Amino acid sequence: xxxxxxxxxxxxxxxxxxxxxxxxxxxxxxxxxxxxxxxxxxxxxxxxxxxxxxxxxxxxxxxxxxxxxxxxxxxxxxxxxxxxxxxxxxxxxxxxxxxxxxxxxxxxxxxxxxxxxxxxxxxxxxxxxxxxxxxxxxxxxxxxxxxxxxxxxxxxxxxxxxxxxxxxxxxxxxxxxxxxxxxxxxxxxxxxxxxxxxxxxxxxxxxxxxxxxxxxxxxxxxxxxxxxxxxxxxxxxxxxxxxxxx
Amino acid sequence: xxxxxxxxxxxxxxxxxxxxxxxxxxxxxxxxxxxxxxxxxxxxxxxxxxxxxxxxxxxxxxxxxxxxxxxxxxxxxxxxxxxxxxxxxxxxxxxxxxxxxxxxxxxxxxxxxxxxxxxxxxxxxxxxxxxxxxxxxxxxxxxxxxxxxxxxxxxxxxxxxxxxxxxxxxxxxxxxxxxxxxxxxxxxxxxxxxxxxxxxxxxxxxxxxxxxxxxxxxxxxxxxxxxxxxxxxxxxxxxxxxxxxxxxxxxxxxxxxxxxxxxxxxxxxxxxxxxxxxxxxxxxxxxxxxxxxxxxxxxxxxxxxxxxxxxxxxxxxxxxxxxxxxxxxxxxxxxxxxxxxxxxxxxxxxxxxxxxxxxxxxxxxxxxxxxxxxxxxxxxxx
Numbered sequence: 001x002x003x004x005x006x007x008x009x010x011x012x013x014x015x016x017x018x019x020x021x022x023x024x025x026x027x028x029x030x031x032x033x034x035x036x037x038x039x040x041x042x043x044x045x046x047x048x049x050x051x052x053x054x055x056x057x058x059x060x061x062x063x064x065x066x067x068x069x070x071x072x073x074x075x076x077x078x079x080x081x082x083x084x085x086x087x088x089x090x091x092x093x094x095x096x097x098x099x100x101x102x103x104x105x106x107x108x109x110x111x112x113x114x115x116x117x118x119x120x121x122x123x124x125x126x127x128x129x130x131x132x133x134x135x136x137x138x139x140x141x142x143x144x145x146x147x148x149x150x151x152x153x154x155x156x157x158x159x160x161x162x163x164x165x166x167x168x169x170x171x172x173x174x175x176x177x178x179x180x181x182x183x184x185x186x187x188x189x190x191x192x193x194x195x196x197x198x199x200x201x202x203x204x205x206x207x208x209x210x211x212x213x214x215x216x217x218x219x220x221x222x223x224x225x226x227x228x229x230x231x232x233x234x235x236x237x238x239x240x241x242x243x244x245x246x
Numbered sequence: 247x248x249x250x251x252x253x254x255x256x257x258x259x260x261x262x263x264x265x266x267x268x269x270x271x272x273x274x275x276x277x278x279x280x281x282x283x284x285x286x287x288x289x290x291x292x293x294x295x296x297x298x299x300x301x302x303x304x305x306x307x308x309x310x311x312x313x314x315x316x317x318x319x320x321x322x323x324x325x326x327x328x329x330x331x332x333x334x335x336x337x338x339x340x341x342x343x344x345x346x347x348x349x350x351x352x353x354x355x356x357x358x359x360x361x362x363x364x365x366x367x368x369x370x371x372x373x374x375x376x377x378x379x380x381x382x383x384x385x386x387x388x389x390x391x392x393x394x395x396x397x398x399x400x401x402x403x404x405x406x407x408x409x410x411x412x413x414x415x416x417x418x419x420x421x422x423x424x425x426x427x428x429x430x431x432x433x434x435x436x437x438x439x440x441x442x443x444x445x446x447x448x449x450x451x452x453x454x455x456x457x458x459x460x461x462x463x464x465x466x467x468x469x470x471x472x473x474x475x476x477x478x479x480x481x482x483x484x485x486x487x488x489x490x491x492x493x494x495x496x497x498x499x500x501x502x503x504x505x506x507x508x509x510x511x512x513x514x515x516x517x518x519x520x521x522x523x524x525x526x527x528x529x530x531x532x533x534x535x536x537x538x539x540x541x542x543x544x545x546x547x548x549x550x551x552x553x554x555x556x557x558x559x560x561x562x563x564x565x566x567x568x569x570x571x572x573x574x575x576x577x578x579x580x581x582x583x584x585x586x587x588x589x590x591x592x593x594x595x596x597x598x599x600x601x602x603x604x605x606x607x608x609x610x611x612x613x614x615x616x617x618x619x620x621x622x623x624x625x626x627x628x
Contacts, residue, residue: 069628085467089262101251102471
């Protein structure tokens, strides 16, 4: 089967600063990849490059066999931004309607898709309320619903579980696994280790470099530790030691 | 379809933001009403003049509806002191045949009023004096003529009437090419204000709207959909263009029915000019907002971008400015907008007469639009 996301030898940066170096990444349909790393490590830049918001400085990025940046391709990617990018004075339903139209969703399919997406995140009873009356968690959920709206083949979620209570987090993970099982490719960034452990593969990014990559089991085995968190800390120490030797 | 969704969203957002709506539709009418009354009550300017030891004939001659006379008898206090104590606009002191005028001069129009009245009074007195001389001369002449007639035994006719006492009675009728005799400065101001109001509010509100989209991340979120950059700008243009249209219609109706001021030209042209000004203000506002990071910074651009436009919009006649200032006027969109608007409203100009202005306004729009499309590249490169 073809790879849905393929990143080869990517170097990326703004102006003179290099944010990412030598990133290689392959994702097949039906898998969930978690990008973990501290703030400022370059996770959001990698996501922006895969989305095609930035041109790769070096290397290539293809999504669904199309080289990015490519504007029409964005119709097939569901995106959830790090900040709750919502129109506060509009209701939840109006936000969904607006972004659905922007995503290129047909008007006839809209009511059904809105019902589905709002159902996944348990927002149906609150769709008529203006977003400014939403709690932080509700806003996150609405953002996720917007990403699911157009039934995209690829989902890119930037920090999807921030501010969401454990019960709902579990529910969302349940839904993400179901989506993956139906053949969707999911890439998410997080710095919550529990999230990373739920993913099929993990990519650890630190200081713009991919310091470790593999399934949770592979990573804990590789660093002879019990948890993914410990593996991440060990990989970070190794990176620092490697640098000092240079 | 996407542009339609953008317009709908802008309208929905505005309809929920009552304060901005009020600002858009009530504030212009409020400003215009204020100006209407401010520039109408121009004739009751008065200056207080204190007189000390001045001949009563001169005081009488000076006295008119613009001057309030106060007689001061105390000769020990200095004129400066009098002005400071009583806030007189001026003090006129006479000693012998010498007149001394001291002016407060904190309000130049009052100083000018006093100087004018004093000058007029002096001329009036001189004329009177000349008149009496001529009268006595005329009487002497008449006597002489009678003596002459008696001497020549010829009966003179009335043609020997004294020339000096005959004053030519001119009658003056004034015709006004545009407007009428009771036109006030407000009528000159109105076309400029109609354009300015739309320019100002569209600039501010659209600029802040895009800025908010950028800071809340909705712009990035939008650009993560397959929308074209041009579609976003087109959505803004249509949405706020519609708003400008409503605003203009409201201001024009207010002008017609509340101020009772006639618009000589075609109303469609007034709308056309205002729509042009609105889309220029919009593209300029969007462009400026890409260089700012907060609403406060956006407001800081008003003194740089908006205020200078007022100076060059025809409030101060541009053709009387220094050459280099005139050059500045010609890079201000509002200069062309106000020029065309004045021509349509005051002179009833047809489209052909304002085509030049319209062309230049379109050029401004094209340049700002191009720059906006370029600036949007910063956020998404395709």
